[in-house]
Amino acid sequence: xxxxxxxxxxxxxxxxxxxxxxxxxxxxxxxxxxxxxxxxxxxxxxxxxxxxxxxxxxxxxxxxxxxxxxxxxxxxxxxxxxxxxxxxxxxxxxxxxxxxxxxxxxxxxxxxxxxxxxxxxxxxxxxxxxxxxxxxxxxxxxxxxxxxxxxxxxxxxxxxxxxxxxxxxxxxxxxxxxxxxxxxxxxxxxxxxxxxxxxxxxxxxxxxxxxxxxx
Numbered sequence: 001x002x003x004x005x006x007x008x009x010x011x012x013x014x015x016x017x018x019x020x021x022x023x024x025x026x027x028x029x030x031x032x033x034x035x036x037x038x039x040x041x042x043x044x045x046x047x048x049x050x051x052x053x054x055x056x057x058x059x060x061x062x063x064x065x066x067x068x069x070x071x072x073x074x075x076x077x078x079x080x081x082x083x084x085x086x087x088x089x090x091x092x093x094x095x096x097x098x099x100x101x102x103x104x105x106x107x108x109x110x111x112x113x114x115x116x117x118x119x120x121x122x123x124x125x126x127x128x129x130x131x132x133x134x135x136x137x138x139x140x141x142x143x144x145x146x147x148x149x150x151x152x153x154x155x156x157x158x159x160x161x162x163x164x165x166x167x168x169x170x171x172x173x174x175x176x177x178x179x180x181x182x183x184x185x186x187x188x189x190x191x192x193x194x195x196x197x198x199x200x201x202x203x204x205x206x207x208x209x210x211x212x213x214x215x
Contacts, residue, residue: 002194002210004031008170009052009059017131021153024059028052033178037196043067043189047180049086053169053214058156062086064104068185069150070143071105071136076124080109082184086152089203090176090212092164097175097206098122100160104150105140106132112163116204122162131155143185175209 009023028050036044045066052059069084081087084104091097099119101109110127111119134152158166166172178193181203190201194210 004051004176004210004212006058006169006212006214007052008215009054011054017133017153017155020054020059020155021061021133024050024052024061024153028059028061031178031193033180033191033193035192035195037192037198038190038201041188041190041201043187044191045180045189047086047191049178049193055168055170056158058154058169060088060154060156062102062152062154063149064151064180065147065149066182067147068143068145068182068187069104069136069141069148070182070185071103071107071139071141073103073107074105074140076107076127077109077111077121078107080107081181083107084182084185085180087179087181087203088176089179089206089209090174091206091209092161092166092172092174096163097209098161099204100154100156102132102152102154104134104136104152106134106138106152108132110160115206116202120163122160126160126162129157129159145186169214172214174212174214175206176212177203177209179203 033047080103110122
């Protein structure tokens with residue numbers, strides 16, 4: 001079982017995303033997403049991430065190298081999982097969790113609830129307060145095959161935890177998992193940070209989230 005301490009980075013409230021990314025590079029530990037849970041899907045892209053917080057924001061940067069990239073979904077809260085997508089699921093309590101999903105072109109999906117079948121979407125206007133920048137840009141494209149490396153910087157304001165009354169991330173204990181998927185790419189893949197012990201791919205299993213603590 002993984003455990004993760006999320007460092008706090010002191011910063012000015014008006015700091016630009018690029019500067020935040022630089023601070024994250026300097027202060028955030030590099031973590032790998034490398035667990036293949038299901039033998040039917042053996043493909044494993046090279047995946048890493050860094051995460052930190054600034055009291056009222058989560059800073060998250062993904063680093064991906066893969067053979068197929070796809071970025072067709074442009075609707076907030078649309079089916080981003082079909083594209084080349086990185087994901088961060090977090091439970092603030094034992095009852096419900098948030099799924100933050102980001103396609104390789106920065107399309108966002110956020111849901112909330114106790115399980116896969118009964119998700120509540122976070123309002124698109126709230127979701128779009130997330131600042132996100134992908135090295136692949138933000139314009140949709142059909143699948144491409146090759147050897148692709150891309151990075152994505154994400155800044156999630158605390159207001160995106162819309163179903164909880166959070167005032168600060170300081171000292172918060174939670175549970176989480178990090179994923180990569182691409183359900184409709186030529187080589188579908190399902191890679192996780194913390195192992196998932198189910199027979200078929202299923203990221204919506206909070207019982208397999210790992211402990212995290214915000215400094």
